Structures are given as structure tokens and as C-alpha cells.
Amino acid sequence: MTSPPNCYQLAILETSDLHCYIVPYDYYNDKKSEVFGLAKTATLIKKFQKIYKNNILVDNGDLIQGNALSDYVSRYKPLEKDKNHPIFKVMNYLNYDIATVGNHDFNYGLEFLKRVTNQAKFPYICSNIYLFDENKENNMGESLYPESYIIEKKFEDNASIKIGFIGVAPPQILIWDKHILDNKIIIKDIVESSKKQAIQLKKNGADLVIALAHSGILPLKYIKNTENAVYELTKIKQIDAVFSGHAHNIFPGGKVFQNLDKYKIDNTIGKINNIPVVMPGALGSHLGIIRFNLEKKKNVWKINQSFSEIHSVKDVEPDSKVISLVEEENKNVLNYIRSYVGKSNIHFYSWFSSLGNSYTSQFIQKTAIEFASNKFKNTKWENLPFLCSFAPLNTGTHGSSFINIPKGPLAIKDISNLYPYDNEIKVLLVNGEQIKDWLEFSAQTFNQINVTSSEEIFLLNPLFPTFNFDCIFGITYEIDLTKPLGNRILNIQFNKRKIKPKQLFGVVTNNYRAAGGGNFPNINKFKTILDSTELYRNILIEKVKNTKVIDFTLEENWKILPIITPNKQTVYFESSLDSIPYHPPFLVLHSKDESLKKAKYRIDVTKF
Known part of the structure; x- marks a missing residue:
């Protein structure tokens, strides 16, 4: 079906909280899994990229830590300097467009994090984490990663839209990993940082502003420096959609989000305060998608409709190329854990x-x-x-x-x-x-x-x-x-x-x-x-x-x-x-x- 003139569809696909689960295999119980693994999510990614030609693929953090594979390449047999981390071999193959960091990405230390994310062939952003600098006001040095990023997307008729991205992670990182991060980074409030960057992105010409929030939806009460701030992010008028994570829930459809309509949380269509939100579980269990029906009038872009959805990897065959990319690492890990x-x-x-x-x-x-x-x-x-x-x-x-x-x-x-x-x-x-x-x-x-x-x-x-x-x-x-x-x-x-x-x-x-x-x-x-x-x-x-x-x-x-x-x-x-x-x-x-x-x-x- 052909879209009317000046009307377009854009789909943003999200993974989050992968925790280095690539092969659909439960290392700790030493058995195959039907319900998780980026190799299975990759099949869904390719499927929906064919359906929605205008697409962007994002990751929302907690990527490099969380299972036997991540431990193996960071602690037991640390990666050689010239070797790519297995998760980035896969993500580069899948052509991710942009990513942000989560709290567990810091578990192996700042140096390891920076070294492996430098292997990404896509930009990393983070809007609320800065290097510690005792010579600067409030010790706030340079941003750990760029605070924001604009992706310019061209449609079939050469119409172009500028999509601005911000990325945020919990301030509690400095509590949970204080022993390795103290006096190395500082972390600002999620909501204040997001609002500041969203306003700046609009000034810089972004037609849409998307928040990659490594943060949960509940509880709803906002306190400064709160860990789970997605509900509050949906109140920022410059933000058009929020891609959530961290809590390992699914939204829309998760049990914990039932019967919250009075708080303007629609667990059926995936909107909070009328803003599209998605959270795709964890370990590659689901692919999150937000679709936008867009219209351009007099050089101004308008969202006519938006749809949030999640898709389970259960009964999905893993992508054979992804499996082959990490075949050697997977074999080594299995030998180690056994x-x-x-x-x-x-x-x-x-x-x-x-x-x-x-x-x-x-x-x-x-x-x-x-x-x-x-x-x-x-x-x-x-x-x-x-x-x-x-x-x-x-x-x-x-x-x-x-x-x-x-x-x-x-x-x-x-x-x-x-x-x-x-x-x-x-x-x-x-x-x-x-x-x-x-x-x-x-x-x-x-x-x-x-x-x-x-x-x-x-x-x-x-x-x-x-x-x-x-x-x-x-x-x-x-x-x-x-x-x-x-x-x-x-x-x-x-x-x-x-x-x-x-x-x-x-x-x-x-x-x-x-x-x-x-x-x-x-x-x-x-x-x-x-x-x-x-x-x-x-x-x-x-x-x-x-x-x-x-x-x-x-x-x-x-x-x-x-x-x-x-x-x-x-x-x-x-x-x-x-x-x-x-x-x-x-x-x-x-x-x-x-x-x-x-x-x-x-x-x-x-x-x-």
C-alpha cells in the first residue's frame, strides 16, 4: 500500500539488557534456551527491517556483562588488545545505528568499557555521565560519550528527517560500583539531563527526539536522582518517544503494568502520558519496536500516529550467521564452565x-x-x-x-x-x-x-x-x-x-x-x-x-x-x-x- 504524499513510516527497533547473551544457551544450566539470545532476536530484526524499510536499530545498555561468556572474555581469558568483543562482532554485523550504556556495563571498570565500545561501528551516547575532573566546577569534566546525536534519515523520495537521540543511565551506578568508579566519573539526574539535551537537540534542528533510557517505568513517584525515571521522561514535551530498559520487564503487556490507566499508562497500546514507550524484557527475549506514521507539512514534521509493540523470540530460529560469528568463543566458554x-x-x-x-x-x-x-x-x-x-x-x-x-x-x-x-x-x-x-x-x-x-x-x-x-x-x-x-x-x-x-x-x-x-x-x-x-x-x-x-x-x-x-x-x-x-x-x-x-x-x- 502506497503512503499518501508527504506521509512516511519510520520504525525504531530496540534491544536492551542483552547481558552478552548471544547464543540461545543457558550456560549456568548447560542447556539450550527457547526464550532468549541475540541470535534469535537477530532473526526478528531482519524480519522487521524488511517489513519497515525506513528503520533504525538501537541498543539500550547492559550489554557486556551478565553471563559466562562476558566473564570469560573479561576476567578468565581477557580479550587480547586486537580482538573484538563477541557482542560487538555481532552488533557490527547487524548494523546497529546507535547505543547507550547501562549500569552493568561499568562492572568491569571504565577502561574495559571504553576499550570495547570503541570497537562499535556505530555511535555511543550518554547524556548524564561525565569524567571526574577535580579542576572543574562540581568536578564535572568531559562527557564520557557524546551527550546526544542526530541521525538524518532519508526516505524514498529524498525527503529527510533529523532524529535526535539522548541516552541516560541510573545515577546509582556510583553506588553499585563505587569501589571501581569513585573519582573517575560523576553522574547527573536522568530527568534534568534529558530535558536539557532534548531542548538542545530541538535547537539544533532535530525533528524528533528519542530517549534511550536505561531506566525502568516503576515506581511512578519521581525523586531527584531516582533510578527508574521513564514515567517522568514522558512528561518532557520535547521528547517524542522513550525506549526503556533496566527493569527486565516487557512493555506493553507486562503484568506489573496492569490496571494503571488512572496514571495514563496504557499497557495495551504502549503509551505513557500519551507518549510511546517500549521495554523489551532482557537477554534478547524480545524485540521492541515503536512505529511512527509521519507527515511533513511546510517543512515541519508531525507524528500522526505511533505504535509500540514487543515481539517474543520464542519459536524463532536463531540467525546462523550470528551463531557462526561467535562459534569459537562459545566453544571455549562451554569447555570452561564444564x-x-x-x-x-x-x-x-x-x-x-x-x-x-x-x-x-x-x-x-x-x-x-x-x-x-x-x-x-x-x-x-x-x-x-x-x-x-x-x-x-x-x-x-x-x-x-x-x-x-x-x-x-x-x-x-x-x-x-x-x-x-x-x-x-x-x-x-x-x-x-x-x-x-x-x-x-x-x-x-x-x-x-x-x-x-x-x-x-x-x-x-x-x-x-x-x-x-x-x-x-x-x-x-x-x-x-x-x-x-x-x-x-x-x-x-x-x-x-x-x-x-x-x-x-x-x-x-x-x-x-x-x-x-x-x-x-x-x-x-x-x-x-x-x-x-x-x-x-x-x-x-x-x-x-x-x-x-x-x-x-x-x-x-x-x-x-x-x-x-x-x-x-x-x-x-x-x-x-x-x-x-x-x-x-x-x-x-x-x-x-x-x-x-x-x-x-x-x-x-x-x-x-
């Missing part, structure tokens, strides 16, 4: 780690406490009682991956599955009162159970990430889910005695939490008594190597209190289908979704 480390007599699984004690969590916590205790021998902290705070990872809830490692040999892939992040060990000096505050904040992961309500609810709060559900090992405590936030943690004991408000402990945690990640109350102000650069994953590997067989007894640490009073409320818990043979007695299988590979349980709250 290398033998040790043996275990324990079946490690994580499906129910947010409901009670688990071998998976306690193995990590016990190992971390042992490491810290050894570090403090013959120091003034030698007799300090040590605890370990750890949030269950990959629990299979909210559609996430899960841990399922049977008894027997343990390989690198298994340890990486137990602890997939490049987190360093830190030890903080914390008192009893602060421990209670820490746990109360963590208990936000649960929705409150109202025994007088007949409303059906899910136990876990989908807006509170499971990686912020810190469980502290070395003490015992109870959680009362009938109580409101701030009053749920009861009976905290150490060595079977109630802890005192000013009693001191050494709490082992990671660099993310110690620097303030997750916005836990005052944690970034606690005294650090061990500032180690050892990675959790490495100490776990050494523990397995140096132990004949991993075997231990699960300890009572924390529990959710059963609700004995009559309860009208039906409470549900979701996990993966693989969890069914192992579910605890207080879970009753309610339904199975074979297509989504999900199990839905009803919780017998009297049997917690």
Missing part, C-alpha cells in the same frame, strides 16, 4: 528460598562467614560474632531463572549458577537495632496477609526484587506477615538469646549492598571493617576445591509464622514447573501453565 571443581552430597535448589531456609543460601552464607572469620584472626575483631546477609538469587519467581543442581560432581557452571554476580565481599560493623531495620526493610518482599479479607493475593510483591530480600544467617528470627511493614520481624536471637539494640556484629555482605544498593536504610553509612576485593564466586570455588565432599545440615535460621486465626484470604505462590516434585507441605499445587512453564500453588498459611 570443568570439574568438586563434589556435593546436597541437592541445591532455589525455588522456595524466599519462603524459608535453603541449602543454596546457607552454603553461600556459611562459606562467606568462614572466609571473613579467617581474615580477622589475630585482629581486634577476632572475637566479634559474624553473620552473613544474602538475598536468594534465581528463585524461579516472577518468571526468573532458578537453581537446580543435583547431588554429585560440581563444575564451574554450577558455582556460577549459585552466585552469578561479580560481587566482592565486604564486612560491615552493625548493631542489633540496625539488624532489625535491615530485616524489616527486606520483608517488603511479602504482601501483607489480611485475615479478614476474602481477596486473593500472591505472597510475593512483584514490585520488590527478590535480590533485595536479604536473609541474615547466624541469628534466628521470625516474620509475621499479618503485620504491616516495619513491624514484621520478631524474636531476633543470637545463640538462643535475644539480641540487644547496641550489641555489635560483623555482617558479611557484598559491595552492592555495602555501597547502598537497594536503598536499605543507612547501610552505606555503616563502618566497613573488611573491604575485600575477593569475589563471592571465587571463594565458593575455592571452598568446593578444598573440601572432599560438600555436605552439611540445614540450620534453623528464619521462618514465616503460621497464621492460626481463621483466615478468609487465599494466598498464592508461583514458581517453575520443575519445582513441583520438591514443594514443601504448606504449598498445595493449584494449577500448571505448560506454555509458560509455571506452577501456581495455594499456600496453607497455617502450616508455614
